[in-house]
Amino acid sequence: LDPGATAVAHPNIALIKYWGKRDEQLMIPYVDSLSMTLDVFPTTTTVRLSPEAPADSVTLDGSPAEGEQRRRVVAFLDLVRELAGRTEPAEVDTRNAVPTGAGLASSASGFAALALAGAAAYGLDLDPTALSRLARRGSVSAARSIFGDFAICHAGRGTSEDADLDSYAEPVPVPDFDPALVIALVDAGPKAVSSRAAMRRTVETSPLYRSWATSSAADLTEMRVALRRGDLDAVGEIAERNALGMHATMLAARPAVRYLSPATVAVLDRVGWLRANGVPAYATMDAGPNVKVLCHRTDAARVAEALRDAAPGCSVVTARRGPGARLRTG
Numbered sequence: 001l002d003p004g005a006t007a008v009a010h011p012n013i014a015l016i017k018y019w020g021k022r023d024e025q026l027m028i029p030y031v032d033s034l035s036m037t038l039d040v041f042p043t044t045t046t047v048r049l050s051p052e053a054p055a056d057s058v059t060l061d062g063s064p065a066e067g068e069q070r071r072r073v074v075a076f077l078d079l080v081r082e083l084a085g086r087t088e089p090a091e092v093d094t095r096n097a098v099p100t101g102a103g104l105a106s107s108a109s110g111f112a113a114l115a116l117a118g119a120a121a122y123g124l125d126l127d128p129t130a131l132s133r134l135a136r137r138g139s140v141s142a143a144r145s146i147f148g149d150f151a152i153c154h155a156g157r158g159t160s161e162d163a164d165l166d167s168y169a170e171p172v173p174v175p176d177f178d179p180a181l182v183i184a185l186v187d188a189g190p191k192a193v194s195s196r197a198a199m200r201r202t203v204e205t206s207p208l209y210r211s212w213a214t215s216s217a218a219d220l221t222e223m224r225v226a227l228r229r230g231d232l233d234a235v236g237e238i239a240e241r242n243a244l245g246m247h248a249t250m251l252a253a254r255p256a257v258r259y260l261s262p263a264t265v266a267v268l269d270r271v272g273w274l275r276a277n278g279v280p281a282y283a284t285m286d287a288g289p290n291v292k293v294l295c296h297r298t299d300a301a302r303v304a305e306a307l308r309d310a311a312p313g314c315s316v317v318t319a320r321r322g323p324g325a326r327l328r329t330g
């Protein structure tokens with residue numbers, strides 16, 4: 001039996017967010033983004049060629065993938081096959097250590113792992129930049145999960161065809177910054193609106209979108225300086241305002257997209273309370289109600305306890321910077 005290729009990738013959390021595509025076909029983002037790859041919730045994906053099969057088979061956490069999920073994986077395999085000049089169908093088996101679609105970036109770890117395992121299974125020899133470009137075609141945030149620690153994803157310039165070539169992620173060396181990211185899972189259920197549909201609606205209808213994109217470019221410049229300094233307060237402040245600004249663009253969309261739940265707001269209040277009580281802690285939120293709180297590692301236990309108390313019943317997981325995507329051998 002062909003053992004295929006198995007890859008492991010971790011989710012990443014953006015400190016400067018990606019929100020909005022200027023080309024949905026080629027998956028070109030409007031803005032640059034910058035993230036920290038985590039050491040929790042890996043996705044493990046095996047891709048095995050099955051030349052005799054009539055079509056691709058896609059299994060997600062032990063069950064056949066359906067609908068949009070299956071369509072995205074098959075479209076991605078088509079792209080890998082086109083690059084490799086091959087036609088055989090494949091068997092894809094994906095396991096997530098976190099519920100899919102809950103705003104915890106399972107598409108980032110998912111497509112990073114699929115890009116790496118798929119390229120290996122079809123015999124494509126890609127450098128990290130080419131792998132990151134490939135992963136971007138599955139999910140823009142996946143381009144960043146090819147790399148560990150901190151990574152920037154370039155939006156690319158010029159026409160879509162030009163941008164396709166230079167929209168990829170690369171590592172941002174940050175030697176002296178090793179914070180904790182305390183994740184409050186306030187609701188692990190699937191989200192009401194997919195991030196893909198939500199960002200499309202935001203770009204098309206939100207009068208705030210363009211001004212957020214402009215201020216996000218300035219946030220990125222400041223963020224790079226703050227990271228280089230290892231300045232948690234500056235990193236946290238910039239990340240928090242960037243995320244809140246992104247959610248403001250969604251709230252101004254027509255109709256509004258609101259991911260923040262009462263529990264999210266209770267956690268945000270508690271983060272403010274921690275700061276007022278001398279514990280540096282800063283929040284960021286993605287396309288879901290969960291809150292991720294950046295703090296010093298030495299404060300992580302205290303922050304976790306405060307978040308649990310603010311949203312009774314939520315589960316809290318503490319992450320650190322984690323590894324890039326890698327193939328598993330043997």
Ligand code: DP6
Nearest residue numbers: 014017018107139140141196286287
């Ligand atoms: C809010 O990368 O999941 O998490 O490119 O359509 O697959 P697609 O979207 P996705 O969106 C992530 C959006 C975000 C911010 C971020 O991770 O930068």
